[in-house]
Amino acid sequence: MKTSIYYFLCILLFTTSVKVSIAQNQVYWREGFQPDQGSTLTTVNPTSITPTPTTDVTYYFAGVGGSWWARNVYSTTGTGCPTGNPHPRFRNMGTNGTFDSNTLITPVVHQGIQEFHFSRARASRSYSIWVTSDTAALSTNWTFVTNLGSYINPLCTDTTVVVASPTAKRLKIVMRAGIDADIDSIWLTSYSAITLPVKFGNIHAIESNNAIKLSWNVLSEVNTAYYNIEKLTNDNFKTVGTIKATNASKYSFIDVNPVSNQNVYRIKAVDKDGQVSYSSTTILQRNSIIKPSLSVFPNPVVNGNLNFQINNLPKGIYRANVFDATGKVIYTKVILYEGGVLSQSVQLINLTTSGNYYLQITDGQITLNESLMVHKGI
Structure with a gap:
């Protein structure tokens, strides 16, 4: 019996999301470059790697939407939207821009790009925007979209660039040479219809005052109506609570009737059209001495x-x-x-x-x- 329950829980821990058909011009993902949401953008200033720069510092890093590529970019909290928020900084690597080629390339998408959104976190900076129909970040096949002057928008407000490309798979942001620059809160929308599940982040359970508090992060929420909190009872998940979706990044629920031993939970997202997706499963053991x-x-x-x-x-x-x-x-x-x-x-x-x-x-x-x-x- 114990063996069968173990394998049952292993399967539950990694239930995949049921995919949802989403209309045109919907958000693929929203990237806030937060470490607790999976961003691995380095915090190491490129000039500390090459103090007298003769070469660019390039690397791939993970984010909400997948694999990003960066050249002379690192994560800092020096400015941001809001101030103190981790975000990318394009680093001026050379004198008068001699060695500068500061670039950030988004993850691959598959239904084209209709709009590019970002927030500017430092004044008097300008950018050029490019797209490619290739999946490789190091492609030489880039198409110019537009230049964005320093006057284009106030600090920490959303800037929208209409790309309108049915074939674009990656977008490249190139900073003007010779200066540092900071941006934040990047997101892309689709040119055509996409298939997308709700994307869950962490799910966390903690015992407090004879109750269990559940909290979970949502990295992508499109067309979601509500969340059911489900608890394993007699080998079946049953709904113990419901929370309306409000396009928040974090939700929480308190179970006031936990059992005395093992409490197993998952979150079920229900879309407005009835489609569903599930979080990973979390297990909290009560009333016993548990080692780390x-x-x-x-x-x-x-x-x-x-x-x-x-x-x-x-x-x-x-x-x-x-x-x-x-x-x-x-x-x-x-x-x-x-x-x-x-x-x-x-x-x-x-x-x-x-x-x-x-x-x-x-x-x-x-x-x-x-x-x-x-x-x-x-």
């Missing part, structure tokens, strides 16, 4: 879809690192842990081969490790 733990389900990890759960660590800021067999870090993410049980789903975009890897959760004092077997291309 890290678990991965399922293991082996397939196609880079890593799902893990941490439990009973001290509250604080942790870093999740994935290492390959040589000890090279292939993924890193900052986690704000508020106690209780925290479930995370991430995409390992830099995997090149199948094999043995390991996941590490650490705050510098406490470290948890878990071995991973990765199957790529299955």
Whole structure:
């Protein structure tokens, strides 16, 4: 019986979303470049890597929408929308712009690009916007869209650029050479109809005053009507609460009737047309002494879809690192842990081969490790 329940829970932890047909000019994703939403944009200033610049600093990084590409760009909180918010800064690398080629390229989309939106976080800056029908960030086949002068909009207000390209798959933002510049809150809309599930972020459960508080992040919410909070009872999920969708980035619910041992939850998103999608599942164990733990389900990890759960660590800021067999870090993410049980789903975009890897959760004092077997291309 215990074995069957274990496998049942493993399956539940990774239920995939039912996809929803969305109309034209709908949002693919909204990228806020927040570490707790999966952004791995480096915080290392490129000039600290090449203090006397002769070459550009380039790399891929993960975000809400997938794999981004950056040249001479890093994450800072020096300005932002609002002030202090993590966001990209294009770094002036050379004298009078000699070595500058500051660029940010969005993840691949598949139904064209109708509109590009962003917020300007520093005054008197200008940009050029380009698109390509190729999927490769390093493509040489870019089509110019427009120049945006420094006068184009006030600080920290949404700027809309009409692209109207049915074939565009990536968009490139190029900063004017010779200056630093800051932007924030980037999003794209589709040229044609897209198929898109609600995209969940973290789901978190914590016990307080003989109740359990659930909270979850939503990274993409289009056409959603409401959320059902579901709890496992006698091997079946039953609805214990409903919350109306308000286009918020975070929701919460309090279960005032938790059971004395294992409480298993998931969130069901219901769209206005009746389509549904599910979050990952989170498990909270009550009334027992639980050691800090890290678990991965399922293991082996397939196609880079890593799902893990941490439990009973001290509250604080942790870093999740994935290492390959040589000890090279292939993924890193900052986690704000508020106690209780925290479930995370991430995409390992830099995997090149199948094999043995390991996941590490650490705050510098406490470290948890878990071995991973990765199957790529299955």
